[in-house]
Amino acid sequence: MADYKDAPLASRPKTLDPAEYFNLSPEYRRAEEERAAVRANLKRQYQMQLNNPHRKELIEDPALNRWVYARSNIYPHFRATSKTSLMGVLFGVVPLIFWFGVFKTDRDNREEKIKAGTYDRTYKISY
Amino acid sequence: MRTSPFCVRSTERKMAALRAGSLARALHKAKGQGFAQMFFGARAASGESKDSLPGAFPKTPEEIAAAAKKYNMTVHDYKPHPDDGLGFGDYPKLPARSQAERDPWYSWDHPDLRRNWGEPMHWDFDMFIRNRVDTSPTPVDWQTMSRTLLGFVGFMLFMFYLGEVFPSYQPVAPKQYPFNNLYLENGGNPEKEPEEVKNYKI
Numbered sequence: 001m002a003d004y005k006d007a008p009l010a011s012r013p014k015t016l017d018p019a020e021y022f023n024l025s026p027e028y029r030r031a032e033e034e035r036a037a038v039r040a041n042l043k044r045q046y047q048m049q050l051n052n053p054h055r056k057e058l059i060e061d062p063a064l065n066r067w068v069y070a071r072s073n074i075y076p077h078f079r080a081t082s083k084t085s086l087m088g089v090l091f092g093v094v095p096l097i098f099w100f101g102v103f104k105t106d107r108d109n110r111e112e113k114i115k116a117g118t119y120d121r122t123y124k125i126s127y
Numbered sequence: 128m129r130t131s132p133f134c135v136r137s138t139e140r141k142m143a144a145l146r147a148g149s150l151a152r153a154l155h156k157a158k159g160q161g162f163a164q165m166f167f168g169a170r171a172a173s174g175e176s177k178d179s180l181p182g183a184f185p186k187t188p189e190e191i192a193a194a195a196k197k198y199n200m201t202v203h204d205y206k207p208h209p210d211d212g213l214g215f216g217d218y219p220k221l222p223a224r225s226q227a228e229r230d231p232w233y234s235w236d237h238p239d240l241r242r243n244w245g246e247p248m249h250w251d252f253d254m255f256i257r258n259r260v261d262t263s264p265t266p267v268d269w270q271t272m273s274r275t276l277l278g279f280v281g282f283m284l285f286m287f288y289l290g291e292v293f294p295s296y297q298p299v300a301p302k303q304y305p306f307n308n309l310y311l312e313n314g315g316n317p318e319k320e321p322e323e324v325k326n327y328k329i
Contacts, residue, residue, distance in 0.1 A: 005268045006264065006268075031201065031203050031204075034201045034203070035201055035204070038199055038200070038201060039243065042199060042243060042244060042245035042246065043236070043243065043244075045244070045245065046236050046243070046244035046245065059244070061244055061245065062179060062245065063198070063199065063244075063245050063246060063247055063248055064248065065180070066179070066180060066181050066197075066198070066218075066247075066248075067248040067250075067252065069180050069181055070181040070215070070216065070218045070250070071250070073181070073216075074213075074214030074215075075214060076214075076216075077183060077184070077212075077214045077215065077216040078212060078213070078214040079211075079212030080212065081211055081212040083211055083212070083213075084211070084212045084213060
């Protein structure tokens with residue numbers, strides 16, 4: 001464990017996390033116990049629904065519904081800050097202007113060459 | 128018995144009136160909000176209640192505790208996305224770890240997704256499934272990997288460059304044709320005498 005180097009963009013496995021072995025403070029243990037309690041409660045709810053012989057419908061997952069709802073309802077919480085305005089300009093406005101400039105100059109150059117008769121059509125299949 | 132034809136027709140009429148009434152109520156509710164809200168604003172009474180769905184960014188400790196409870200997380204773990212207007216609301220910011228990193232031997236409720244029922248999902252959960260982005264640790268560290276790859280690619284590029292500068296192939300010459308470079312076959316005048324082409328030197 002002493003010379004294990006984490007790779008960037010990847011995580012250290014939980015079994016190599018020093019906190020599991022050296023940090024045995026009561027707060028850490030209490031937090032772990034709370035998490036285990038939440039997890040056990042969810043497991044119990046799921047098992048009760050899964051093994052219910054009178055159940056005819058699918059078990060719906062509220063966490064999945066929340067995830068889908070959050071991903072589709074971004075606009076109500078959107079605010080026009082400097083960061084979001086900058087992103088809007090960078091991704092929405094600048095590409096239009098930039099690519100317009102690029103295509104226009106390229107086509108103008110090609111038109112000039114065609115008019116002057118210097119356009120090299122050696123490997124062109126069309127035009 | 129309420130199954131005689133006359134009674135059935137009257138209950139049908141009542142149902143039609145009920146449906147028309149609910150449509151009228153939906154239209155009334157949506158009148159200030161526009162056409163799209165008419166369909167999406169009036170939600171059915173079945174399904175989630177409004178307070179179990181994601182909401183606005185929590186500011187007070189009570190809101191934080193309520194949001195943590197809503198998402199089935201402990202208050203210690205619940206951290207919302209920073210409130211910079213990007214539209215996350217109170218959705219929790221979970222560590223960006225892919226599902227491939229989770230224990231394969233634990234009895235998950237959904238084994239292919241390695242997830243339990245009710246567990247809060249990462250914002251990019253569909254990116255982190257096992258078929259897609261994998262953030263698990265690599266057998267060799269990043270520096271070694273990148274140095275090996277760049278070293279190999281760089282070496283190959285350098286060698287190809289050397290091959291361009293110092294080409295090495297069998298000696299070749301342009302193809303030589305008989306009969307004065309095929310004078311008649313290339314459409315030369317049969318009356319005229321072709322000029323002599325000598326393709327060799329003794």
